[in-house]
Amino acid sequence: FAEFDDAANLLAANPDATTISIDEPTEIPKNQRDRLREPGREEDDELLGTDDSDKTELLAGQKKSAPFWTFEYYQTFFDVDTYQVLDRIKGSVFPVPGKNFVRLYIRSNPDLYGPFWICATLVFTIAVSGNLSNFFIHLGKPTYHYVPQFRKVSIAATTIYAYAWLVPLALWGFLMWRNSKVMNIVSYSFLEIVCVYGYSLFIYIPTAILWIIPQKVVRWVLMMFSLCLSGSVLVMTFWPAVRDDNRRIALATVGTVVLLHALLSVGCLAYFFDAPELDFPAPFIPAHNGTTVVTKS
Amino acid sequence: FAGLADVSISEDIPVEGEITVPVGSGSPEEDFSTLDEPVRDTILRDLKAVGKKFVHVMYPRKSSTLLRDWDLWGPLVLCVSLCRRVRSLGTSGMLQGGSADSKDDGGPQFAEVFVIIWFGAVVITLNSKLLGGTISFFQSLCVLGYCVLPLTVAMLVCRLVLLAGSGTVSFIVRLIVVLAMFGWSTLASTAFLADSQPPNRKALVVYPIFLFYFVISWMILTFTPQ
Numbered sequence: 001f002a003e004f005d006d007a008a009n010l011l012a013a014n015p016d017a018t019t020i021s022i023d024e025p026t027e028i029p030k031n032q033r034d035r036l037r038e039p040g041r042e043e044d045d046e047l048l049g050t051d052d053s054d055k056t057e058l059l060a061g062q063k064k065s066a067p068f069w070t071f072e073y074y075q076t077f078f079d080v081d082t083y084q085v086l087d088r089i090k091g092s093v094f095p096v097p098g099k100n101f102v103r104l105y106i107r108s109n110p111d112l113y114g115p116f117w118i119c120a121t122l123v124f125t126i127a128v129s130g131n132l133s134n135f136f137i138h139l140g141k142p143t144y145h146y147v148p149q150f151r152k153v154s155i156a157a158t159t160i161y162a163y164a165w166l167v168p169l170a171l172w173g174f175l176m177w178r179n180s181k182v183m184n185i186v187s188y189s190f191l192e193i194v195c196v197y198g199y200s201l202f203i204y205i206p207t208a209i210l211w212i213i214p215q216k217v218v219r220w221v222l223m224m225f226s227l228c229l230s231g232s233v234l235v236m237t238f239w240p241a242v243r244d245d246n247r248r249i250a251l252a253t254v255g256t257v258v259l260l261h262a263l264l265s266v267g268c269l270a271y272f273f274d275a276p277e278l279d280f281p282a283p284f285i286p287a288h289n290g291t292t293v294v295t296k297s
Numbered sequence: 298f299a300g301l302a303d304v305s306i307s308e309d310i311p312v313e314g315e316i317t318v319p320v321g322s323g324s325p326e327e328d329f330s331t332l333d334e335p336v337r338d339t340i341l342r343d344l345k346a347v348g349k350k351f352v353h354v355m356y357p358r359k360s361s362t363l364l365r366d367w368d369l370w371g372p373l374v375l376c377v378s379l380c381r382r383v384r385s386l387g388t389s390g391m392l393q394g395g396s397a398d399s400k401d402d403g404g405p406q407f408a409e410v411f412v413i414i415w416f417g418a419v420v421i422t423l424n425s426k427l428l429g430g431t432i433s434f435f436q437s438l439c440v441l442g443y444c445v446l447p448l449t450v451a452m453l454v455c456r457l458v459l460l461a462g463s464g465t466v467s468f469i470v471r472l473i474v475v476l477a478m479f480g481w482s483t484l485a486s487t488a489f490l491a492d493s494q495p496p497n498r499k500a501l502v503v504y505p506i507f508l509f510y511f512v513i514s515w516m517i518l519t520f521t522p523q
Contacts, residue, residue, distance in 0.1 A: 071426075071427075074427055075427050075429065077427070078424075078427040078428050078429075080498075080501070081497040081498055081501075082497060082498055082499070082500040082501050083497070085501060113424070113427075113428070113501060117424075117504065117505060117508075120505075120508065121508060124508065124511075124512055124515075128515055131519065150406075150409060150516075
């Protein structure tokens with residue numbers, strides 16, 4: 001099928017070229033057909049249900065039919081528009097009680113754009129905010145010399161990307177294993193789980209910015225608030241998937257999900273943001289024998 | 298391919314076109330003659346092309362010259378000069394941070410900045426291609442690399458301002474300069490890249506570019522000499 005790869009490259013290079021579409025839906029991936037139409041018609045098809053939408057429905061099940069070594073295969077994971085990404089972000093920040101994030105927003109079109117760039121933004125936001133907050137806390141102290149602490153960016157990146165990819169992998173494996181034992185009504189694909197985790201991390205971006213405020217109480221309140229919001233998104237997503245299982249296993253699963261999420265936020269707060277009012281300027285205590293003892297802060 | 302036997306192509310649809318994406322400058326006749334010209338002419342022509350692109354970046358207009366005749370010399374020069382200058386003054390210009398002073402600095406090393414810039418540019422290019430952009434890989438790298446020029450200028454200005462002093466006033470001056478150059482870089486690269494993106498995904502492509510230049514600006518702003 002090398003000819004279709006060439007056709008795809010031709011089309012990518014020159015989208016206005018006249019092309020003849022041969023009606024073999026299994027050969028041409030869905031997004032190629034979208035590019036042959038005008039962009040505005042995609043929304044119309046979803047709303048009006050013209051005969052093109054029948055083909056869309058047919059093709060939705062065969063969306064990932066491109067072999068995984070071609071570029072088009074990975075393009076299917078980025079098949080989202082701006083308003084869709086914004087909707088998903090909104091859905092993660094304002095969880096509607098009883099509505100499932102995956103069913104409501106993702107609807108079998110999981111994307112990798114959101115998780116990847118939300119994690120990237122979070123990494124840099126935490127590093128920059130941590131730096132700024134330390135700068136303001138230690139401002140004015142004569143013993144402190146500002147250093148950018150660039151190492152923390154690498155550590156933040158490793159932690160957050162590992163969390164956003166390994167925990168969904170483990171959870172997906174666990175759910176698959178339970179699925180083989182107990183027939184669950186709801187089951188998620190790996191990418192849908194990655195999607196939920198990625199979008200649920202969005203609330204931490206404004207939280208990290210607000211963590212610059214050097215008040216311990218404020219920081220903990222913010223952390224609880226964002227943990228509740230993103231935790232509730234995760235819980236409402238995964239509770240239907242384990243609900244039919246053994247009660248204890250279901251509770252343990254959901255509990256572990258929330259616990260790991262809490263660990264991530266507590267760890268980030270503790271590692272990247274110095275505790276305020278911890279570093280007092282070293283007081284000089286004159287010892288009796290005349291030497292000066294400086295207490296280490 | 299059984300279905301292909303039934304296809305008939307009507308006469309008024311032109312079945313022709315170019316198979317290759319037109320990249321690179323000049324017609325084949327020119328390429329033949331560059332072997333005979335003096336080396337100085339070849340180098341000067343390339344230098345002029347690079348210089349013309351620098352001018353295009355500083356005064357961004359929607360022109361396709363930057364896209365058509367891509368080269369990576371400009372981005373390499375800019376990246377190396379930016380990475381060299383991000384090193385602190387305390388190490389007296391050594392690139393390899395071998396001395397103990399540079400380890401305590403905590404600031405980004407040459408390799409870190411270099412990797413961030415090139416890896417970031419590659420990731421943004423992949424992102425725009427995955428979202429359905431029609432620009433080629435190296436054209437996008439070229440544009441992103443050239444649009445680092447305002448930030449390199451900001452780096453030079455920051456170094457000069459820091460030589461004068463490092464108080465609050467100098468910080469405010471540096472902040473304004475870096476912010477202005479950051480805006481300039483982002484607008485310049487958006488002006489060149491936006492046309493090649495699908496219309497309802499433009500924001501999705503512009504945001505990573507914004508993040509990329511923001512990180513570079515942050516590194517420039519927080520650069521402190523020992």
